[in-house]
Amino acid sequence: MSRIRTLLAALVAASMILTACGQSGASAAPIKIGAIFDLTGPTADVSTPYSEGMKDYVTWKNANGGIAGRQIELTSADYAYKVDQSEQLYTQYVQEGVVAFMGWGTGDTEALRTKIAEDKIPFMSASYSAGLLDLTTAPYNFLVGTSYSDQAVIAVRWALDDFKAKGSADQIKIALIHNDSPFGQSPVADAKTYTEANGGAFMDLAMPKGATDYVAELAQMTTFGAQYVIIQNVSSPAAVLLKDAKSQGFAGQFICLNWCADEILVKLAGDAAEGVMGTLPFVPPTVSVAGQTDAEAFLKAKGSSLAEKGLHYTQGWWTMAVMAAGIEATIKAGNEPTGENIRAGLETLQGFSTGDVTAPISFSASSHKGNNSLHLYKVTGGAWTQVSDAISAGQ
Amino acid sequence: MISGIFHTTYEQDMALRTSHAQKVRLVILVLFLLAFPFFANRYALTLANQIGIAVIGAIGLNILVGYTGQISLGQGGFMAIGAYTAGILTARMGVPWWASTLIACFATAGIGAIFGIPSLRLKGLYLAIATLAAQEIILWVVTHWKVVTGGVDALVVPNPELFGLRMNTDFNFYWLVWALVIVVTLATVNLFRTHYGRAFTAIRDQDIAASVMGVDLFKYKLLAFAISSFLVGLAGALTAHYRSIVTWERFTIDVSVLYLAMIIIGGLGRVTGSYLGAIFMTLLPVVLSNLGRALKGVFPIVEALIPFIQQAAFGLVIILFLVFEPEGLNKIWKNIKDYFRLWPFSY
Numbered sequence: 001m002s003r004i005r006t007l008l009a010a011l012v013a014a015s016m017i018l019t020a021c022g023q024s025g026a027s028a029a030p031i032k033i034g035a036i037f038d039l040t041g042p043t044a045d046v047s048t049p050y051s052e053g054m055k056d057y058v059t060w061k062n063a064n065g066g067i068a069g070r071q072i073e074l075t076s077a078d079y080a081y082k083v084d085q086s087e088q089l090y091t092q093y094v095q096e097g098v099v100a101f102m103g104w105g106t107g108d109t110e111a112l113r114t115k116i117a118e119d120k121i122p123f124m125s126a127s128y129s130a131g132l133l134d135l136t137t138a139p140y141n142f143l144v145g146t147s148y149s150d151q152a153v154i155a156v157r158w159a160l161d162d163f164k165a166k167g168s169a170d171q172i173k174i175a176l177i178h179n180d181s182p183f184g185q186s187p188v189a190d191a192k193t194y195t196e197a198n199g200g201a202f203m204d205l206a207m208p209k210g211a212t213d214y215v216a217e218l219a220q221m222t223t224f225g226a227q228y229v230i231i232q233n234v235s236s237p238a239a240v241l242l243k244d245a246k247s248q249g250f251a252g253q254f255i256c257l258n259w260c261a262d263e264i265l266v267k268l269a270g271d272a273a274e275g276v277m278g279t280l281p282f283v284p285p286t287v288s289v290a291g292q293t294d295a296e297a298f299l300k301a302k303g304s305s306l307a308e309k310g311l312h313y314t315q316g317w318w319t320m321a322v323m324a325a326g327i328e329a330t331i332k333a334g335n336e337p338t339g340e341n342i343r344a345g346l347e348t349l350q351g352f353s354t355g356d357v358t359a360p361i362s363f364s365a366s367s368h369k370g371n372n373s374l375h376l377y378k379v380t381g382g383a384w385t386q387v388s389d390a391i392s393a394g395q
Numbered sequence: 396m397i398s399g400i401f402h403t404t405y406e407q408d409m410a411l412r413t414s415h416a417q418k419v420r421l422v423i424l425v426l427f428l429l430a431f432p433f434f435a436n437r438y439a440l441t442l443a444n445q446i447g448i449a450v451i452g453a454i455g456l457n458i459l460v461g462y463t464g465q466i467s468l469g470q471g472g473f474m475a476i477g478a479y480t481a482g483i484l485t486a487r488m489g490v491p492w493w494a495s496t497l498i499a500c501f502a503t504a505g506i507g508a509i510f511g512i513p514s515l516r517l518k519g520l521y522l523a524i525a526t527l528a529a530q531e532i533i534l535w536v537v538t539h540w541k542v543v544t545g546g547v548d549a550l551v552v553p554n555p556e557l558f559g560l561r562m563n564t565d566f567n568f569y570w571l572v573w574a575l576v577i578v579v580t581l582a583t584v585n586l587f588r589t590h591y592g593r594a595f596t597a598i599r600d601q602d603i604a605a606s607v608m609g610v611d612l613f614k615y616k617l618l619a620f621a622i623s624s625f626l627v628g629l630a631g632a633l634t635a636h637y638r639s640i641v642t643w644e645r646f647t648i649d650v651s652v653l654y655l656a657m658i659i660i661g662g663l664g665r666v667t668g669s670y671l672g673a674i675f676m677t678l679l680p681v682v683l684s685n686l687g688r689a690l691k692g693v694f695p696i697v698e699a700l701i702p703f704i705q706q707a708a709f710g711l712v713i714i715l716f717l718v719f720e721p722e723g724l725n726k727i728w729k730n731i732k733d734y735f736r737l738w739p740f741s742y
Contacts, residue, residue: 039702077684078702083645084445085680087638088438091565095438107644110549114639131548181538182548182643 030073031066031327031337033058034093035102041081043234045264046312047104050126051076053295053309053316054102057324060298067324068331079104083111094119099339100323103127106183109141116140120339122326122346124319128258128281129186133369140339142326142346142368144319144361145281148257150372150393152176152187152230153194155255155279157391158376159228160198162253172200175226175252177217177241179233180206187232187257207237214241218250232257239268246272253277255376263310266382278377278384282318283357284311286383291318291355311384318354322361322370325352359390411584416736432569440565442681444637447572448630449673451579453657454666455626458583460655461664462592463619464599465514469507469526471650472533473624475643476503477631479537482550482641492555492562492636499632500625506533507624508617515613518602530651538643550641563637572633579626583666586622595619599664656709660716662725671724679712680705 037051038044058074066072075093079085086108090101101116103109103125109132116123117139124142130149132141146154156174163172174195178184188204195202203224205217218241221229229252231238238260245254254276256265261278269276283289285306295317296306306313323346330337330345337345346368351360359371373392377384402408412418432440452474459465477499484495510529514522537544544550555562562571586592594615597605606612635641653676661672687701720726 040706077688078705080702080706082649082680083642084677088442088445088681089684091441092438095436107642110642111638111640111645113549114551129548137551180535185538 028070030071032073032075032093032096032098033100033102033323034090034096034098035074035076036079036086036089036104036108037076038081038104039078041079043081043105046234046259046262047126049309049312050104050316050319053313053318054320056295056298056313057317057320060294061321061324067328070331072324076102079108081105081107083107086111087115090115094121099337100124100327100342102320102323106181113138113141120343122323122339122342124323126315126319127183129183130190131186133367135366135368138368140343142322142363142370144322144358144370145258145315146279146359146371146374146393147369148183148187148232149190150369151257151279151281151374152191152232153393154374154376154391155228155230155257155277156191156194156198156200157393158277158388159253159255160200163227172198172227173225174200174202174228174230175221175224176202176204176230176232177207177214177221178204178231179237180209184232187230191230207233207241211237212240214244215248217241218245218248221252222250226252228253228255230255230257231260233260235260235262235264236268239265239273242269242272242276255279258282261377261384262312263384266379266384273379274382276379277387278379279374280311280377280384281358281371281374282311282315283375284377284384285309285314287377287386289356291353291357293355314357318357321354322346322349322352325349326363409588416732428573432566437565440569442677444565444568444572446674446677447569447576448633448637449654449657449677450576450670451572451633452627452630452654453661453669453673454579454583455623455630456654457658457661457664457666457669458586458595458626459619459623461658461662461668462587462599463595463616463623464602465511465616465619466519466523467526467623468523468648468651468655469510469529469533470627470654471646471648472530473503473507473627474631474634474650475533475537475646476506476624477628478635478641478646479544479550479631480628481632482552482635483543485555485636486550486552493557496629496632496636499635500628503628503631504621504625507627508621511617511620514616514620527648527651530648534643534646537646550635552635552639552641554639555636563639568637572637575629575633579629580666583626591615591618596664656713658723660712660723662723665723665725667728668723668725671728675724679708683708 038047058072062071077089100122106127109125109127122140128145128147130147132138176191192202256278261280266273299305326346327337329348330341335341347363347365350362353360359373361370373390375386376388378387459467480499480502481495484490485492513525517525594610597610657672657676662668683705690697
């Protein structure tokens with residue numbers, strides 16, 4: 001009898017050791033993250049530096065000990081902004097066991113949001129549409145950048161202050177000219193409500209697809225008497241608008257939201273970009289903050305620099321960093337990083353500092369809005385320079 | 396060795412599958428389709444479902460372009476009508492998914508027929524531009540008619556259920572979509588054995604001659620647009636229910652071009668061609684991207700180049716097919732069959 005007991009005890013001990021080994025083995029396993037980028041499609045010019053930032057962050061993080069000692073295994077591919085291909089890649093990566101997914105544009109972010117909710121895969125992308133903040137239909141989407149709506153409200157706030165400072169007695173008139181798509185329309189409603197609540201007049205108009213000039217739109221805005229024009233579009237059409245405005249002698253002040261407030265706009269519009277304001281959720285390389293140090297050092301070792309890569313690189317780097325921070329919080333809380341646990345981990349991030357690259361990021365179980373404030377920038381001498389303290393969209 | 400196919404009875408003459416080999420192949424195909432989901436993982440099932448939807452859409456387009464000779468660049472737009480009609484009916488009005496799918500098919504058929512009206516006066520390139528306009532108009536309406544489509548936000552559609560069973564898991568949806576593929580295939584194959592189908596091909600081959608023979612061009616051209624759009628609408632509605640979300644960016648002009656490429660590469664005016672084209676065009680990017688991943692370890696440079704190779708391959712494939720085998724994969728398949736049938740005495 002005692003022999004059997006000894007044997008049983010030995011078995012139990014052995015099995016416990018085995019389980020322990022199993023556990024330590026599991027906790028050293030790499031954390032798989034999937035990502036898709038547009039490297040050859042219509043948004044390749046901005047997605048390519050974004051993708052490099054994300055990949056380089058992973059390389060850098062892994063070289064510096066990974067997430068709580070575990071390596072990140074990033075699997076990524078180009079999807080050329082094709083919705084079908086984004087679904088194929090997403091399913092493939094989920095099949096391979098990724099626990100988080102980094103998307104890119106509005107097209108894939110919207111198309112995948114029901115499936116990521118079902119698969120419980122936390123998702124971040126560079127689409128900052130406020131519709132993604134609805135936790136009932138998008139419970140696994142997280143917004144690292146300030147939403148388009150908040151950006152537009154911040155732009156209006158700045159315009160109101162600026163107008164007041166100029167001491168004009170007239171009514172403020174703000175126009176929002178946008179890409180002719182849901183991406184473009186996204187901030188219209190909130191900007192309109194906010195402007196009108198503050199006694200201003202508001203108009204919105206679309207920039208027709210494929211237009212080669214925007215003289216007609218400028219004429220409409222002149223008739224309206226817009227003193228401030230917010231642009232929600234990507235850089236190349238925005239640059240055409242700015243050039244037309246200059247040649248037509250349009251007097252309004254332009255404010256670009258984040259997809260046209262970048263180096264590409266300055267390059268394309270040249271002189272016409274001078275004096276344009278921008279709402280930049282991520283700091284451009286022309287302003288140096290603590291959060292750029294690691295990326296800058298990493299790029300220097302590769303013979304490159306942030307100035308060369310541009311602000312979308314920083315955007316990619318820090319979007320990945322926020323996801324990594326969420327995973328780290330999950331592991332530190334003693335949970336295995338599964339999709340569901342990572343979501344809970346991300347929701348514990350409070351005032352997470354990105355070294356002033358963005359306003360501090362906070363998520364909670366009731367809000368996946370990373371932040372609602374940013375600095376305003378102005379193109380001065382061909383470079384984006386910071387001109388304001390952080391302005392919040394309120395709420 | 397067979398020197399030819401000779402029909403000695405009316406039954407034989409009317410059969411869809413005449414030779415023994417054809418029947419054997421059909422049985423093998425059906426057995427494969429039945430067994431596939433039990434061995435496939437989720438990724439493979441997703442691809443199979445995407446192919447199933449693409450086959451229905453491609454058959455629809457082929458009826459119009461391949462059989463009736465009316466070129467259309469409006470495929471994406473018509474799919475959008477199917478998807479939005481089904482989505483809105485189910486999400487906003489609580490219509491059961493199967494009913495909304497059926498209504499979506501008829502709605503698309505109706506709108507397709509309206510956009511087919513220019514085809515009575517326009518041919519070839521001019522019709523291509525007219526249907527291109529259809530594509531743009533439809534997408535414009537979809538993104539701007541906010542009250543109905545939701546405009547800015549994507550339309551979230553509740554999961555379809557049948558007898559308490561959720562139909563849009565990858566496994567369950569496979570049965571739904573492939574059952575529909577089979578129904579659509581049988582219907583289309585038989586359509587071209589009726590006088591309607593023969594009128595369509597007569598219009599394609601020579602519309603004036605067809606008109607002289609008594610084919611009512613007005614009626615049959617619109618009918619071709621309607622039948623084609625019916626199936627395209629079905630493909631769109633299935634997409635909406637499968638993915639439980641409808642977004643406009645899924646139905647851009649790229650989709651119209653992709654479907655045209657499918658039927659050109661697969662084979663115009665052949666149902667088999669639609670199958671082969673849909674399979675080929677869905678799997679091409681998948682194979683290329685997985686090949687790139689596999690080769691990454693051996694040649695690291697490939698990883699950086701693969702996206703560009705993928706883009707180039709798409710164009711190259713279309714050009715090569717147009718040059719070397721304008722009749723598409725379907726003809727290549729026929730050549731292979733002929734080769735083995737005549738082996739070793741092929742000429």
